[in-house]
Amino acid sequence: MKVASLLAVGWIVSCAIAPFASxxxxxxxxxxxxxxWGPGPKTLPAGAQLAILYGDPxxxxxxxxxxxxxxxxxxxxHTHPGLEVDTVISGTVNLGMGETADRSTAKAIPAGSYFALPPGMAHFAYFDEETVLQLTTNGPWGIKYINPADDPRKTK
Structure with a gap:
């Protein structure tokens, strides 16, 4: 009986450790x-820089x-098809909600802050100082501009 108990405990421990090892x-x-850092994605206006830290968006x-x-x-x-999860690493994001870029409604979100927006929530952002923003979520990532004329992929 002791051998069976030891084998059972060994199996339980190995099952518990396996996810951590992988x-x-x-x-x-x-x-x-x-x-x-490299050039920003073509889905954003020129001037952004991008660094992929993990995975493939x-x-x-x-x-x-x-x-x-x-x-x-x-x-x-714009909107995103999936959850938008952001941390402000440095600088300040001025984040506004809605389908028009009314800067008077934007909230200043300083370095160290976090925000999450549900899929399909219309929002805009502007930056008065150089800002580093970290996005951590699940792909595929996408962006759809409320006004198609704002989409940098459509400008020549």
Whole structure:
């Protein structure tokens, strides 16, 4: 009976440890000096920089990316098909809700802040200072501008 009990305990422990072992094998650690910035996605106005930290935002599954947005930058009213989960790393995001970019309704969201918006919620943002924003959610990520003329993919 003792051998069976020991085998059962061993099996339970190995089952409990297995998820942690596989998660550790897939770990990602990136320090600030290791962030690799490149041009922003074509879905955003020119001037943004992008760093993908984890995963692939074009595919199904979790991902994390950072956007570096220069002073004077603005993103017209838009929606996302999935949950938008953001952390302000540095600077300030001026975030407004709705289908028109009425800056008087925007709220200043400083560094260290977090916000989450449900799928389909219309919002806009502008930046008075260089700002780094981290997006951590599930893909595929997408953006749909309320006014199609605001979509940078449609400008020549």
């Amino acid at each position: 998660a550790e094998d897939a770990r990602t650690v990136i320090t600030p000096s290791e962030v690799k 074009t595919k199904e599954g979790p991902f994390a990316l950072r956007l570096k947005l220069p002073a004077g930058y603005a993103i017209a009213p």
